[in-house]
Amino acid sequence: MYLFKRSSDLKKHLDQVRKSNKSIGFVPTMGALHDGHLSLVQAGKKENDIVVCSIFVNPTQFNDPKDFEKYPITIEQDIKKLNDASTDILFLPSVEEMYPEGLAGNTHYEFGDLETILEGKFRPGHFQGVGRIVHKLLDIVQPHKLFMGQKDLQQCLIVRRLLELINSKVELVVCPTEREPSGLAMSSRNERLTPAARKKAAVIYQALEKLKHEFGNGLYFLESAREAFEELQREGFEPEYVDILVLENGHLHHISEPPGDHTVVAAVAAWIEGVRLIDNMVLQGRI
Numbered sequence: 001m002y003l004f005k006r007s008s009d010l011k012k013h014l015d016q017v018r019k020s021n022k023s024i025g026f027v028p029t030m031g032a033l034h035d036g037h038l039s040l041v042q043a044g045k046k047e048n049d050i051v052v053c054s055i056f057v058n059p060t061q062f063n064d065p066k067d068f069e070k071y072p073i074t075i076e077q078d079i080k081k082l083n084d085a086s087t088d089i090l091f092l093p094s095v096e097e098m099y100p101e102g103l104a105g106n107t108h109y110e111f112g113d114l115e116t117i118l119e120g121k122f123r124p125g126h127f128q129g130v131g132r133i134v135h136k137l138l139d140i141v142q143p144h145k146l147f148m149g150q151k152d153l154q155q156c157l158i159v160r161r162l163l164e165l166i167n168s169k170v171e172l173v174v175c176p177t178e179r180e181p182s183g184l185a186m187s188s189r190n191e192r193l194t195p196a197a198r199k200k201a202a203v204i205y206q207a208l209e210k211l212k213h214e215f216g217n218g219l220y221f222l223e224s225a226r227e228a229f230e231e232l233q234r235e236g237f238e239p240e241y242v243d244i245l246v247l248e249n250g251h252l253h254h255i256s257e258p259p260g261d262h263t264v265v266a267a268v269a270a271w272i273e274g275v276r277l278i279d280n281m282v283l284q285g286r287i
């Protein structure tokens with residue numbers, strides 16, 4: 001595996017790769033890698049000649065400085081895992097490398113209502129930071145395909161919109177959420193939980209499964225979501241939202257009437273032990 005820290009070196013290398021007509025898959029991450037990340041690398045390998053993975057804890061997408069400070073960094077282990085997964089290239093830039101203009105910046109992406117609900121509502125500015133870093137990384141790597149996880153569903157929709165806004169031909173591949181045996185969605189933040197809370201966190205998955213079941217039985221309105229919210233509270237979580245949403249033309253809106261054939265998803269964000277966990281499940285259709 002090649003490791004690049006400078007974008008100019010990586011670009012030069014990838015120019016050669018493209019010249020030899022090889023396709024490039026790209027997996028952007030913030031490190032503290034787990035099997036969810038590695039499933040994206042595997043998908044990338046399957047669909048491309050080479051896979052580039054980046055590890056960069058992007059400061060501009062953290063609306064909470066404490067969350068940024070506490071973000072786990074396990075770079076030695078990450079390198080080993082990527083190497084074992086036959087990743088071709090790791091891009092490991094510094095903050096200065098990615099933001100020579102400084103963090104303040106004056107970019108703005110028109111994500112519309114996609115960035116004001118769910119994560120956008122509770123993490124103001126988060127998706128502008130995501131847009132900014134993904135745009136920069138795409139300019140450097142210029143992949144054929146971009147691999148992202150459904151675990152961060154709204155992020156996938158934001159990136160899909162970003163690709164439209166910048167007229168990019170890159171294909172976004174949304175990969176399924178990898179879960180721990182308990183059902184808990186794998187996440188770098190799980191590392192910060194005590195074993196007891198990690199065990200309990202499976203309740204989030206169970207709540208989503210219940211919503212899916214109830215949806216299947218025709219119960220898809222607000223009551224099911226409110227009950228799930230209260231169930232999480234009873235289990236000692238501080239939920240921020242439990243929502244059922246309809247995906248229509250790249251936009252998400254709260255369900256208010258029978259959704260017809262549109263894709264329907266349930267999404268949860270909840271705190272436990274000072275750690276914020278998110279998860280979602282498709283109830284109907286596909287992302």
Ligand code: AMP
Nearest residue numbers: 029030031036148149151152177178186
């Ligand atoms: P992160 O390092 O958290 O920014 O995640 C990097 C990429 O891995 C994003 O596209 C995530 O959606 C994806 N990802 C994170 N957790 C999982 C998971 N449990 N299963 C599949 N993909 C995931």
